Amino acid sequence: MFGIGGGELFFIILVVLMLFGSDKIPDIARALGKGMAQLKNATNEIKSEIQKGTQDAGLDMNTLTGGVSEEIAKAKEGITKMVNPLENINLDVQNPIEKVKEDIENITGPIKRQL
Template identity: 50%
Template sequence: MFGIGGGELIFIMFIVLMLFGSDKIPEIARTMGKAMAQLKNATNDIKSEIQKGADNSGFDAKTLGDLRVNLTSEVTKMKENLLGDTSQFHDMAGNITSEINKAKDNMLGDVNASVESTKEIIDDIPGPIKRQM
């Protein structure tokens, strides 16, 4: 109950016997028993008062359980709605990325075409010194 082994209990009883003597031990045991009974009664009274208060206010285990289930389902719905909304953002980001890639490819094509036409112009230049590219 208190995590005390047999040897420890015997040692404690020996110390109590040495401190109080054999004639006072029954009186101490009665006092300790009464104190434990009073503590148990006080604990039971507190439990019953809490239970009565919960019953009077309309809270019982079933109502609280239903409330928990409802709250859990509402939180789950909100989570799903938020995740659904983020998928729209992912789609938009994908569309934007594809548009940027198309624009980049068009620009690269234009630059490559300009480079090729410039090379052709340079190759067509007559003279003793040609630039090599």
């Protein structure tokens, strides 16, 4: 959680208890919660204003970000193919290999049992 260990978190809680006392902590938490809610509402309002502005200007945010998302997906796919090229072998190649493996198992099965 934010790079804070258990001991550090315990120490922070202890310091807060010593500074404010146990009776003030619920009030502080309530005030922090209200502040976070106001901040979230403000950011949502800013986002909606930006979206309305782009729509009024004739721009569509989905098409603008869609191209970026597609390029990122293509880059990820290319990196995956470069890192592990055997992962994307065509099924036309995999099926005969599996068939040969089964044939070898069928042939060597009786031999293994006799030993």
